[in-house]
Amino acid sequence: MQFTIASIATLFAAIAAASPAVLQERQAPSVTATFYRSVGCNRGPTDVITPPSPDVLVQDTAPCHNITIPETVGCTELTASTLTRQIRVYDQPNCPEVGNTHFWTYPEGSNNKFNQNVKSYRFL
Numbered sequence: 001m002q003f004t005i006a007s008i009a010t011l012f013a014a015i016a017a018a019s020p021a022v023l024q025e026r027q028a029p030s031v032t033a034t035f036y037r038s039v040g041c042n043r044g045p046t047d048v049i050t051p052p053s054p055d056v057l058v059q060d061t062a063p064c065h066n067i068t069i070p071e072t073v074g075c076t077e078l079t080a081s082t083l084t085r086q087i088r089v090y091d092q093p094n095c096p097e098v099g100n101t102h103f104w105t106y107p108e109g110s111n112n113k114f115n116q117n118v119k120s121y122r123f124l
C-alpha cells in the first residue's frame with residue numbers, strides 16, 4: 001500500500017513537471033505559411049513548394065528569421081493564424097527595411113495571400 005501511494009505521488013510529480021511545457025507548446029501563437037511557384041494567388045495556385053510548405057511560423061521575439069526556400073516563391077499564403085502580434089515578411093534575407101527590399105505587414109489573426117517571394121520574417 002505504501003509503495004503504491006509513493007508510486008502515484010511520483011507519477012503526479014512527473015505529470016506536473018511535464019505539463020507547463022506541453023501547455024506552452026500548444027498555446028504558442030503561430031501562422032501556417034504555404035509557398036507556391038505560381039505568381040497570382042488569386043488564381044488559386046496548386047503548385048506547392050514542398051518542403052518547406054506547410055511551414056508553421058511560431059510567434060516569438062527574435063529580431064529576424066530567414067526562410068530558405070529552394071525556388072522562387074510566386075505566392076505565399078498565410079492561414080490558420082492564431083497570432084497575437086503582426087507578422088512582417090520580407091523578400092530579402094535579414095529583414096532589411098532600407099535599400100532594395102520589399103516587405104509586408106499583416107495584422108494579427110489575419111489569413112492572407114500575397115504574390116511575392118519570401119526570404120525572412122519577424123513578429124512586430
Ligand SMILES: *[C@@H]1O[C@H](CO)[C@@H](O)[C@H](O)[C@H]1NC(C)=O
Nearest residue numbers: 064065066067093094095120
Ligand atoms: C540570413 O541570411 C543571410 C543571407 O544569406 C545571412 O547573411 C545571415 O547570416 C542569415 N541570418 C541568420 C540569422 O541566419
